[in-house]
Amino acid sequence: MEEKLIDRIKRQAGAIAAVFDSIGFVxxxxxxxxxxxxxxxxxxxxxxxAYLWFMSKVAGAASLGYGFDLAFFRGSDPRYLDGIEKTMSQTRRATLIAASIIGAGLIG
Incomplete structure (x- = not known):
């Protein structure tokens, strides 16, 4: 039986998603x-x-936010937690990184 176009598209999208799951969406x-x-x-x-300046600022701020999380919350790395603790730790880390990027963006 001939495969429908939508089934072929779904299969290809699944294959692409699997590739990005293995290498990361970054x-x-x-x-x-x-x-x-x-x-x-x-x-x-x-x-x-201007583009290179902006990207270096964003990358540096993201690195600082990640470093702040590692330094201030030594024992609560999300990789080693489960349940609600893992969720809260991931949220905290994302918030610190986002705040660092926003702060760097406001500096000019």
């Missing part, structure tokens, strides 16, 4: 970011410096 965002950078460079090459 690489997808990196690929999207680099693709958009290429588009911006085609339109206005002078924006490269």
């Amino acid at each position: 690489w997808l965002w990196l690929a999207i970011s680099l693709g958009l950078l290429g588009l911006v460079l085609l339109i206005n090459p002078a924006k490269l410096g």
